Amino acid sequence: MPRITIRDWPPYSPTDQNRRENTVVAAKLMMNAALTAPSIGGIAMTEGEIVYGEEEQEEIARKMEELAHEREAWQHTFLYEAVMARQADTILLLGNTRAYASPWKGECGLCAGRPDCSFVYENRDQRAGIIDVTDRRSDTLVQGPLCTAFAHQLGYNVGSALMVAVHLYIDARPFMSIGLGAQKLGYCRNSAIVVGIAINARAKCEPSDPAVDYHLVNLDRAIDAIRGNVNQLSIRPATGKEYRPGDPAKKR
Amino acid sequence: MPLYDGKKFAQEGLLQVAQHCAQAALHAPQLIGKTEIKMEVVAGEELKDFFSVEDAANKYGARLGGGNYKLAYNMGEPPVLLLIGADVTPIVEAPCRAACPAGIDVPRYIRLIGDGKYDEAVAVVRERVPLPSICAYVCHAPCEAKCRRGTLRDKPIAIEALKRFAVDRAGKIDSLGPSAEATGKRVAIIGSGPAGLTAAYYLRKVCGHEVTIFEALSQPGGMMRVGIPAYRLPRKILDSEIAAIKEVGVKIKLNSKQESPDKLFQQGYDAVFVSVGAHHDTSLGISGQDLPGVMECLSFLRDVSLGEKVSVGNRVAVIGGGNAAMDAARTALRLGAKEVTILYRRTKADMPAYQDNVEHVLREGIKIEFQSIISEIKSDTEGLQLKCVRTGTGPDHAEGVSPPMPIEESEFGMQVDTVIVATGQSPEVPPEFGLSLSKENTIQVDPETTSTDREGVFAGGDAVTGPASVIEAIAGGRKAASRIDQYLGGLGIIDEVLAPPEQVPEVSPARDALSEAVGEPERPQIKLMPVKKALAGFDKDELGLGEREALVETTRCLECDQVGYDCGACGFKTCREAVINCQNRLNETGGEPWGWLMKGPSCIWRAMELGISVDWAAAAAHRLNIESRVGMVPATAFMRMGYMEGCTLVIFCAGNRQRGLPSRRSGEKRRDVAVSSALDAFYRTGPRYGSPGHQHQRQMVGPPLHSSRDRRG
Numbered sequence: 001m002p003r004i005t006i007r008d009w010p011p012y013s014p015t016d017q018n019r020r021e022n023t024v025v026a027a028k029l030m031m032n033a034a035l036t037a038p039s040i041g042g043i044a045m046t047e048g049e050i051v052y053g054e055e056e057q058e059e060i061a062r063k064m065e066e067l068a069h070e071r072e073a074w075q076h077t078f079l080y081e082a083v084m085a086r087q088a089d090t091i092l093l094l095g096n097t098r099a100y101a102s103p104w105k106g107e108c109g110l111c112a113g114r115p116d117c118s119f120v121y122e123n124r125d126q127r128a129g130i131i132d133v134t135d136r137r138s139d140t141l142v143q144g145p146l147c148t149a150f151a152h153q154l155g156y157n158v159g160s161a162l163m164v165a166v167h168l169y170i171d172a173r174p175f176m177s178i179g180l181g182a183q184k185l186g187y188c189r190n191s192a193i194v195v196g197i198a199i200n201a202r203a204k205c206e207p208s209d210p211a212v213d214y215h216l217v218n219l220d221r222a223i224d225a226i227r228g229n230v231n232q233l234s235i236r237p238a239t240g241k242e243y244r245p246g247d248p249a250k251k252r
Numbered sequence: 253m254p255l256y257d258g259k260k261f262a263q264e265g266l267l268q269v270a271q272h273c274a275q276a277a278l279h280a281p282q283l284i285g286k287t288e289i290k291m292e293v294v295a296g297e298e299l300k301d302f303f304s305v306e307d308a309a310n311k312y313g314a315r316l317g318g319g320n321y322k323l324a325y326n327m328g329e330p331p332v333l334l335l336i337g338a339d340v341t342p343i344v345e346a347p348c349r350a351a352c353p354a355g356i357d358v359p360r361y362i363r364l365i366g367d368g369k370y371d372e373a374v375a376v377v378r379e380r381v382p383l384p385s386i387c388a389y390v391c392h393a394p395c396e397a398k399c400r401r402g403t404l405r406d407k408p409i410a411i412e413a414l415k416r417f418a419v420d421r422a423g424k425i426d427s428l429g430p431s432a433e434a435t436g437k438r439v440a441i442i443g444s445g446p447a448g449l450t451a452a453y454y455l456r457k458v459c460g461h462e463v464t465i466f467e468a469l470s471q472p473g474g475m476m477r478v479g480i481p482a483y484r485l486p487r488k489i490l491d492s493e494i495a496a497i498k499e500v501g502v503k504i505k506l507n508s509k510q511e512s513p514d515k516l517f518q519q520g521y522d523a524v525f526v527s528v529g530a531h532h533d534t535s536l537g538i539s540g541q542d543l544p545g546v547m548e549c550l551s552f553l554r555d556v557s558l559g560e561k562v563s564v565g566n567r568v569a570v571i572g573g574g575n576a577a578m579d580a581a582r583t584a585l586r587l588g589a590k591e592v593t594i595l596y597r598r599t600k601a602d603m604p605a606y607q608d609n610v611e612h613v614l615r616e617g618i619k620i621e622f623q624s625i626i627s628e629i630k631s632d633t634e635g636l637q638l639k640c641v642r643t644g645t646g647p648d649h650a651e652g653v654s655p656p657m658p659i660e661e662s663e664f665g666m667q668v669d670t671v672i673v674a675t676g677q678s679p680e681v682p683p684e685f686g687l688s689l690s691k692e693n694t695i696q697v698d699p700e701t702t703s704t705d706r707e708g709v710f711a712g713g714d715a716v717t718g719p720a721s722v723i724e725a726i727a728g729g730r731k732a733a734s735r736i737d738q739y740l741g742g743l744g745i746i747d748e749v750l751a752p753p754e755q756v757p758e759v760s761p762a763r764d765a766l767s768e769a770v771g772e773p774e775r776p777q778i779k780l781m782p783v784k785k786a787l788a789g790f791d792k793d794e795l796g797l798g799e800r801e802a803l804v805e806t807t808r809c810l811e812c813d814q815v816g817y818d819c820g821a822c823g824f825k826t827c828r829e830a831v832i833n834c835q836n837r838l839n840e841t842g843g844e845p846w847g848w849l850m851k852g853p854s855c856i857w858r859a860m861e862l863g864i865s866v867d868w869a870a871a872a873a874h875r876l877n878i879e880s881r882v883g884m885v886p887a888t889a890f891m892r893m894g895y896m897e898g899c900t901l902v903i904f905c906a907g908n909r910q911r912g913l914p915s916r917r918s919g920e921k922r923r924d925v926a927v928s929s930a931l932d933a934f935y936r937t938g939p940r941y942g943s944p945g946h947q948h949q950r951q952m953v954g955p956p957l958h959s960s961r962d963r964r965g
Contacts, residue, residue: 037867038882073818073827108884110340110901112823112833112853123823140820142856148340149884151821151856152901155283155863156882162281162864163871174283174864176857180819193821193856195283 012054023089023199024052026170030161030197034094037160040106040153045098047191051091051182060196061086064181065215067141074141074177080214081177084207087220088198092161092172093182095191096154101131103147110148120145141180146192158195171200173207266332267295269878273334276872280865286815287338287861288345290899294333294890335890336866337899340858341851342822342830346812347403348395348411353727354380356387358395358411359813360754360835363828365418366762366806373418375751378428381726382453382497383446385489388415389792390480391723392606400812407775409809410797417802429750431500432460437740440521441465442510445474446722447713448527449497450729451736454746457500459737464521465502468509471558474529475714476722478554479576481583482790512684513709523708523736526685526695527729530714534676536571540629541673545636549580549674556583565669566590569638571626572674573603574719578610580672581618585787593666594620597643597656612793616783623656624664629671638666679715687711694718702732703739710736753836756829765803773804821856830855850891851900859901866903 012020031048039045051057061082068078085091098104103117113119123145125132136143158174165172178196179188188194198207204219211217270293277289339345348358357376364373377384393412402408439455441448444467456463471477472494476485498504510516513524533548535541545565549572555562568584570577573596581592594613596603599622603610613620621640628639642662646655678693687704688696695704695711702710712728714720730746738744766773779795780786786793797805814827824830834853866882873880887902896902 038870040884071818073816077817106884109850110852110854110859112830112837119823138820140818140825142819142821144819144821144856145823146821146856148822148852148854148856148859148901152340152859152863155860155865156867158283158860159280159864159867160871163868172281174281176283176817176819193860195860 019201020052020089023170023201024050026165026168026201027052027090027092027197027199029168030092030164030172030199031094033160033164034157037156039156040104040149043098045096045150045153046157047095047097047188049093049182049187051093051187052089057086057088057091059185060091060178060181060187063185064177067177067181067184078177078181080210080218081175082181083215083218083220084173084175084198084210085178085181085196087200087218088207089201090199091178091182092197092199093179093188093194094154094157094161094197095179095183095188095194096150096157097190097192099146099150099154100143100192101133104149106149108149110152111145113145117147120147142193151193154193154195158197161197165197165199171202171207172197175207263331266878267293269873269876270295270332270334272876273869273872273880274336277336277865277869280868283861283864284815284817284857285861286344286855287340287858287865289336289338289862289865290896291337292335292895294335294895295331333890334869335887335896335902336862336869337887337891337896337902338858338862338865339898340854340862340901341834342815342824342827342853342855342858343834344813344815347398347400348409349813351394351398352380353394353721353724354387354730355727356380356395357813359809359811360751361418362409362411362414362806362809363811364751364754365414366760366803366809367757368761368803370418370421371423372751372754374422377415377418379748379750380730381723382450383493383722383726384415385419386446386476386485386493387723387726388412388419389489390476390485391415392721394723400810401808406808410775410778410805413776413778413797414802414805416794417797417799420796421799428457428496428500431457434462435460435740435742437461437523438521439463439523439525439736439740440510440513440516440519441525441527442513442516443467443474443527443529443713443715444472444494444504445527445529445713446476446725447529447715447729447732448474448525449494449502450726451525451527451712451733452502453497453500454730454733455736456502458746458748459733459740459742461522461737461740463502465504466508466510466516467504467506468528469554469558470507472504472506474527475531475725478531478557479550479579480722481553481557481579481586483582483586483786483793484579486792511682512686513706514684514686517708522740523710525732525736526681526687526704526709526711526715527713527725527732528679528681528715530677530679530694530719532678532680532693533673534678536626536673536675538626538628540631540636543629543631543636545631545669546629546671546673549576549672550677552580552672553583556587562587564589564672565635567635567668568592568670568672569626569636569666569668570594570672570674572596572676573598573605574674574676575605575609576677576719577672577674578605578613580674581613582616584670584672585616585618586790589670592618593668594618595624595626595638595640596620596622597625599623615780616787625656625658627658627663634667635669636667636671638668638671640664640666677714677719679718681715685709692718701735701739702728703735708739710739749839751839753839754832756826756832762803762806765800766807768800769804773808775808776801776805815855815857817857819857822853824853827855850902854900862901862903 027050034048035046051060064078064082064085068075103120105117107115109115111119121129125135162172162174175196175198178198179194182196183194200207274291277291346359349355361373361376364376374384377387381387391412395411396408399408439461441452441463444465448465452463452465455461469478473490476490516524531550533550552562564584564587566589568589570581570592577594581594584592623643624640625643626638626640630637641658643656644659646657681687681689681695686706690696695715697704697711697716702712704711710732712732713725716728717724734744734746776797781793781795814831816827818826822830824833830853870880870882882903884903891899891902
């Protein structure tokens with residue numbers, strides 16, 4: 001039997017839905033632009049996925065929050081960017097399929113090894129130069145080392161997609177965290193590295209102008225808190241002290 | 253005859269296109285916000301470099317596949333190239349390092365202190381400053397003002413105290429290493445202050461020139477000796493640093509006042525560096541300034557420092573609000589004055605003296621009369637009678653600083669025995685030097701080359717900037733040393749690698765200390781000697797940090813020199829490992845690229861961020877219907893030829909003319925390359941085995957690839 005989910009506060013109202021569906025169109029155009037971006041050697045190596053929908057975005061956001069608590073270094077960023085993944089109208093994921101398994105061989109010297117891609121090969125299980133991509137174990141967020149030139153190439157793809165967003169007057173911002181969270185969930189599964197672009201068509205572009213401690217102080221949470229307060233007004237003693245601490249930032 | 257050559261007109265228009273592209277690159281969205289884009293436009297005569305790309309490729313041993321290279325060369329003759337690049341290594345320029353005039357790698361030495369490696373930490377400081385101990389004792393720490401922890405919600409790291417801790421704990425260095433081979437060139441340096449000593453050190457040790465410092469006084473050190481009292485800079489420290497400079501082969505001639513550079517040139521010197529400091533006191537300009545009991549600040553401090561007998565009365569007034577005034581007041585107390593008052597014409601916030609210096613003054617019981625000016629000094633039976641008046645803030649001034657205005661009927665008097673005038677200092681450059689001077693009497697130099705208007709004469713330090721800090725004088729000395737070396741035919745490279753390769757420690761003393769600490773670590777309070785004891789002599793009154801305190805303090809560093817995500821994409825588990833690897837490689841190669849032309853390891857995200865900017869630049873040209881092409885390979889050759897200094901990855905966008913549209917003209921070639929690359933990806937089983945370039949490469953770099961984990965052995 002399928003799950004039956006009931007919520008009394010649906011953020012996905014019909015009007016929200018309409019707006020979000022429009023951004024999917026924008027995301028598709030952005031993906032086209034990403035595919036036609038300049039590419040190193042003219043080799044195809046871009047992979048993209050459009051994530052749209054409450055459940056899907058929630059999953060990515062929760063994965064990001066889970067990752068956030070794994071390490072202090074990225075905790076703050078991942079937490080508030082998770083909210084942006086949750087609140088985005090659509091997420092466009094772009095990845096590079098070659099950075100892991102077939103480095104450029106351009107003798108560029110951009111990675112940490114000799115200018116012959118040996119750093120990538122020597123850190124991989126491989127036979128005769130064919131890297132075993134089935135070994136997906138990693139104790140870091142990204143399974144490195146990756147080919148830096150191809151990661152740079154992904155920048156071109158992301159840049160082109162963002163340029164289309166500019167032309168369409170759609171708010172878009174690239175996030176490493178959304179890409180990494182989505183990658184862990186299996187999106188862009190052929191890619192070594194993924195960038196997530198949160199696409200929004202709202203009057204206030206929150207990803208561009210987030211508040212401090214955005215994972216706590218954001219519009220959805222604020223609205224929800226007000227609703228909670230309104231409900232409690234009638235039952236809370238008038239002289240009672242506010243039991244919650246105030247602004248977490250001040251507390252620190 | 254047309255009004256204007258249309259083709260030329262169009263070509264000039266391409267420069268505006270490049271400008272538009274550059275704007276777009278700067279406005280591109282950021283991914284992690286830690287990549288500083290740098291751009292250069294190549295056009296006109298400089299474009300001939302484009303055709304030397306092939307030469308550069310051959311010269312520097314490029315072993316690119318033929319297809320890739322031809323793709324670059326077949327682009328024709330682009331009229332305008334926009335080079336876009338960035339430093340994409342995992343090393344981010346920390347704000348503290350950027351704020352240091354000498355560019356000391358602050359996060360690195362803090363890390364080393366945390367690892368318990370004090371000698372190495374001092375070596376990191378010495379890589380940029382040949383007077384590390386002096387720097388640790390008297391630097392006013394502009395780095396702390398920019399410390400990111402301080403700009404967030406916390407207090408800044410006690411960088412200066414940590415540096416002093418390292419200097420105090422480090423063992424004595426037996427040798428600073430061998431000096432460079434003698435070039436046969438001779439340099440004379442006039443003045444043995446921080447700028448002169450710094451320039452001398454680099455010119456002798458790193459550049460190999462014969463250096464002689466001519467000092468007018470009987471002891472070396474310049475303002476560090478005669479301007480900074482011993483309770484701020486112990487003479488033992490100063491002497492040991494000067495001894496180290498002498499050890500590398502610098503000669504110092506004392507009591508050798510020079511009247512003109514001409515005589516030095518006649519003696520066979522090839523260049524002269526003038527670093528005479530700012531040792532001339534500005535006069536007060538009021539009646540009574542020449543009365544007995546009225547002293548000039550620098551003369552007073554100099555006499556005390558050189559051991560002359562100086563006596564002050566019980567009541568001393570010091571006029572001025574700078575560091576010299578604070579030093580004079582504190583020195584007067586130590587000479588036996590009972591009551592010292594500083595008169596300053598503006599408010600406390602306006603004082604040019606360093607904050608901690610002012611705090612010391614107040615702690616020692618010295619009174620400061622703010623917003624007070626002195627108008628007359630008279631002598632009477634009880635000493636000196638000062639006529640003073642209160643000042644208020646004047647009307648808005650064009651330069652933003654309102655001049656203090658005397659307030660009517662606010663006159664007051666003071667009875668003192670001694671007046672020390674510390675209202676400013678300026679350089680004293682004899683007219684025989686024949687140098688152009690500003691109205692403040694400072695030497696006018698070309699800020700880029702530090703050269704004066706006389707051939708072969710350079711200048712730096714306070715003589716150029718006016719009274720400034722020791723670290724600024726050291727920075728001036730560094731710059732001058734580089735430029736003088738270039739003038740004498742050298743490359744002007746003065747950077748040294750003195751610290752050994754950094755390693756990730758298995759045991760971290762800092763972490764151990766932190767685990768034993770109670771609560772969140774906070775910025776430590778610097779312990780001070782009791783006032784009574786401090787005033788009894790000229791010993792350093794700041795006692796420095798204890799070991800545990802210092803180790804815990806290092807853990808507060810946010811390590812802003814790293815990207816800091818520890819994502820592992822570059823192949824290292826932490827950003828710190830990547831930074832250490834990168835720093836060690838930079839040290840090994842002297843900053844030269846390895847590989848084809850670029851430098852790694854790179855931060856994957858920074859490289860990607862640069863990609864976004866490049867793409868936006870290319871797209872901007874596209875919007876203007878201008879054909880453009882993005883290229884990495886030839887751009888790196890430009891980088892090798894000296895363009896885009898400081899970048900580790902450079903890309904260009906080329907605007908082209910109608911006949912030579914790069915993508916169309918090279919379209920066929922491009923497809924070939926694409927196909928060959930695709931075939932390469934499909935059929936080749938690794939790097940280009942069998943190609944002549946690869947054989948060469950294998951000979952160069954050692955064992956064949958893939959051998960270590962190839963199960964076939």
